[in-house]
Amino acid sequence: MTKYKKVEKHLLSLINNKKIETGQKIPPENELADFYKVSRNTVRRALSEMVNEGYLFTKHGVGTFVNSTSNKTKNIGVISTYINDYIFPSVISGINDYLSENSYSIILSETKNNIEREMHCLENMLSKNIEGLIIEPAKSAYFPKNIEYYYKLIEKNIPIVLIHGYFDKHNFSHVIMDDSYSGYIATKFLIENNHKNIMGFFKNDDIQGINRYNGFLKAMNEYNRPITPNTISWFTTEDRNLKPSYEIKKIIESGEHIPSAIFCYNDQIAFSIIKVLKEYNINIPDDIAIIGHDDSFLAHALETKFTSIQHPKDKLGRTAAESLLKLINKEEEKIQKKIKGELIIRDSTKVML
Amino acid sequence: MTKYKKVEKHLLSLINNKKIETGQKIPPENELADFYKVSRNTVRRALSEMVNEGYLFTKHGVGTFVNSTSNKTKNIGVISTYINDYIFPSVISGINDYLSENSYSIILSETKNNIEREMHCLENMLSKNIEGLIIEPAKSAYFPKNIEYYYKLIEKNIPIVLIHGYFDKHNFSHVIMDDSYSGYIATKFLIENNHKNIMGFFKNDDIQGINRYNGFLKAMNEYNRPITPNTISWFTTEDRNLKPSYEIKKIIESGEHIPSAIFCYNDQIAFSIIKVLKEYNINIPDDIAIIGHDDSFLAHALETKFTSIQHPKDKLGRTAAESLLKLINKEEEKIQKKIKGELIIRDSTKVML
DNA sequence: AATTATTTGTGCGTATGTATC
DNA sequence: AGATACATACGCACAAATAAT
Numbered sequence A, B: 001m002t003k004y005k006k007v008e009k010h011l012l013s014l015i016n017n018k019k020i021e022t023g024q025k026i027p028p029e030n031e032l033a034d035f036y037k038v039s040r041n042t043v044r045r046a047l048s049e050m051v052n053e054g055y056l057f058t059k060h061g062v063g064t065f066v067n068s069t070s071n072k073t074k075n076i077g078v079i080s081t082y083i084n085d086y087i088f089p090s091v092i093s094g095i096n097d098y099l100s101e102n103s104y105s106i107i108l109s110e111t112k113n114n115i116e117r118e119m120h121c122l123e124n125m126l127s128k129n130i131e132g133l134i135i136e137p138a139k140s141a142y143f144p145k146n147i148e149y150y151y152k153l154i155e156k157n158i159p160i161v162l163i164h165g166y167f168d169k170h171n172f173s174h175v176i177m178d179d180s181y182s183g184y185i186a187t188k189f190l191i192e193n194n195h196k197n198i199m200g201f202f203k204n205d206d207i208q209g210i211n212r213y214n215g216f217l218k219a220m221n222e223y224n225r226p227i228t229p230n231t232i233s234w235f236t237t238e239d240r241n242l243k244p245s246y247e248i249k250k251i252i253e254s255g256e257h258i259p260s261a262i263f264c265y266n267d268q269i270a271f272s273i274i275k276v277l278k279e280y281n282i283n284i285p286d287d288i289a290i291i292g293h294d295d296s297f298l299a300h301a302l303e304t305k306f307t308s309i310q311h312p313k314d315k316l317g318r319t320a321a322e323s324l325l326k327l328i329n330k331e332e333e334k335i336q337k338k339i340k341g342e343l344i345i346r347d348s349t350k351v352m353l
Numbered sequence C: 001a002a003t004t005a006t007t008t009g010t011g012c013g014t015a016t017g018t019a020t021c
Numbered sequence D: 001a002g003a004t005a006c007a008t009a010c011g012c013a014c015a016a017a018t019a020a021t
Helices: A003-016 A029-036 A040-052 A088-101 A115-126 A147-155 A179-192 A207-222 A243-254 A267-279 A314-328 B003-016 B029-036 B040-052 B088-101 B115-126 B147-155 B179-192 B207-222 B243-254 B267-279 B314-328
Strands: A056-059 A063-066 A075-080 A105-110 A132-135 A160-163 A173-177 A198-203 A232-235 A261-264 A289-291 A336-339 B056-059 B063-066 B075-080 B105-110 B132-135 B160-163 B173-177 B198-203 B232-235 B261-264 B289-291 B336-339
Touching: A003 A029, A003 A040, A029 A040, A040 A056, A075 A088, A075 A115, A088 A105, A088 A314, A088 B088, A088 B105, A105 A115, A105 B088, A115 A147, A132 A314, A147 A160, A160 A314, A173 A179, A173 A314, A179 A198, A179 A207, A179 A261, A179 A289, A198 A207, A232 A243, A243 A267, A261 A267, A267 A289, A314 A336, B003 B029, B003 B040, B029 B040, B040 B056, B075 B088, B075 B115, B088 B105, B088 B314, B105 B115, B115 B147, B132 B314, B147 B160, B160 B314, B173 B179, B173 B314, B179 B198, B179 B207, B179 B261, B179 B289, B198 B207, B232 B243, B243 B267, B261 B267, B267 B289, B314 B336
Parallel strands: A075 A105, A075 A132, A132 A160, A160 A173, A173 A336, A198 A232, A198 A261, A261 A289, B075 B105, B075 B132, B132 B160, B160 B173, B173 B336, B198 B232, B198 B261, B261 B289
Antiparallel strands: A056 A063, A105 B105, B056 B063
16 A cells, blocks of 8 residues: 555544535645655645545644535436336336435446346446445345445445345345335235135246245144145346236136135236136136235226235335445444335235134 | 646546547556656556546456446436326336347436425436436426426436426426317317317426317317307316316216216326216217227226327337437437327217218 | 735656556 | 656755744
8 A cells, every 4th residue: 555545544544534514624734744654745646635635624824624515426326127017117216216316326237137237327426426225136036146236336435225126145235125024915815815726927037026926835734734836936127028928818718726825926917817817717816816015006996906015116115225325434344234124905806704 | 736636637637638539548557657746656646636537447467448338327317297107107217228228227207296395306416417308397387497407407418308397488398299289179170070168178387288278179160159158178187187077077967068078187087087987877979978098998998988198108209218318418409399189089979970 | 006925836857656557 | 678658755945825923
């Protein structure tokens, strides 16, 4: 480490620990040179960098002072899988609400749940002078290929808060839903309402899908329900619009193993399943009960109002934003929050008395 | 003027006049010192400032080079009325797609269609070092209270593209829908399909509402249809969720002047009207025909698929982004585009043969 | 109003270290 | 291994701005 870097680091720590208060004059260059046992030039080099970074400002003939306003950009990066799909706009809106109240702006990027795109977004954010980053990881159930970028950001003193997902072996701050709990309560509800043959549709490329599946399993095991090859149907981001509909059609047409209840990864899947069931004139909830997830528009604003698990959406965004500002202001070092959903019962499930 | 400033200025002029091309190596420090007849320290002082400002970058042991990226921020401001509502996420997504392809990022702000908030957003953008701004004006039918900010931005050499709205007496670049045409073709379609009593619900605080109304009027006049006090129902951003439903209920319960067809400002209004009609067991389209606007999810993805006018959404966003980059790159000075919608006929209107 | 001390700003010369080719 | 070029560091001199005397 160079001498001027040492001087810089020490002065910065004094400022951060309020040994020198904002607006106050720091000792003159010659005194600093004596104190640090370096030449005045070296001190000047350190000071000039700190001026450039906004920590200090100088008054010719008067002295050097600690800057109050700093040159913070007041920009926060937000990397979302989708900007315009489903519940994501609500999450972004929640983030934006909290940040704009605190006079921050958001720089927005979209990965379309694609690892390559995510890499570009992260590279871009690294070049952008942001104070913090909120990111919804792409394909969070897979190996985190872009993990080095996450660490690079943290090295650059840019705090990160993950939303929706997280990485098992990497201890980042995050704000997520308790997806395992969601899967558990939905399945438990179905079991307790006498459903014998329960099926689940799960997404296998994000950690939410895996966890909802885990909760599903937990409830099934608790009640000693067998898991057969027909119990679970997996899909991915890429085939989410086709595969679940296709699978349920196949099951219905085969006439075998027809479930009496289906827990769906989210409302979009639930909605597409319901569409198919209606085509085949299958009664909901008498023949088949349906539970979705996220309590989106699809679940409550349309003709068939279906049971779903409430998703905090904008609250989740707000919480992530709030957490990030705490990290930026060094009020906390690591924040990990898990928000529990709640089952909202509607017409797609029958309640036994 | 100091010596290092002179060196800086001269080098900068060489760069700007392409005497030294981007990416190319400039002469070593010692040569520059000889050339400018100053010490190497002075040259270093000049170079270090230029590195800091982003004009140059250095490679230890190799040389100093002209930076290709320059000090452009590659940030574009986007001010939208809503982030998470209805078609706006699609528009933002369209903007983001085009900009990210051109390695720009968007800084996002939301006005909630409120003039005060819009002022804050504009002030914020002025302080943000953006290269251009795409803005959906709030309350575009009213007096443009924030117009001075628009002009300030243009003065600062930050081009602006308005979307959705514009201001009559101010000649800004814009990308909009031909709302008057929309109103015209929808109304004409209803008239030509033998509807005698056509009603319109319009929003009066944005220019889109006014223009759709104008198109409505034009068609009505062309076919000599009278406009009575019961023909038009106005609403605003603030009462959009309640007033239209309330008005149609009132009309139905009074039993008088019940229309045989309704043109709605947008699909949200159409959807809320349809909800009310269903409550009263009024048949669509036999008793009352409905046309919405924007061809959103509401019109085509739900149980009641209704006639609507296709809205370019993400294409509009893309076009706005494309136009803005042309302005930034000085390829054009003013761009004003009007995109025509198209009537998408579905089950909420009957076609006479 | 002029002088002086203090403090930052500009500029030069020199020596040595380190990365790259 | 040597040449080249940037990086760090020290010492010195003088200029310019400001505040106090």
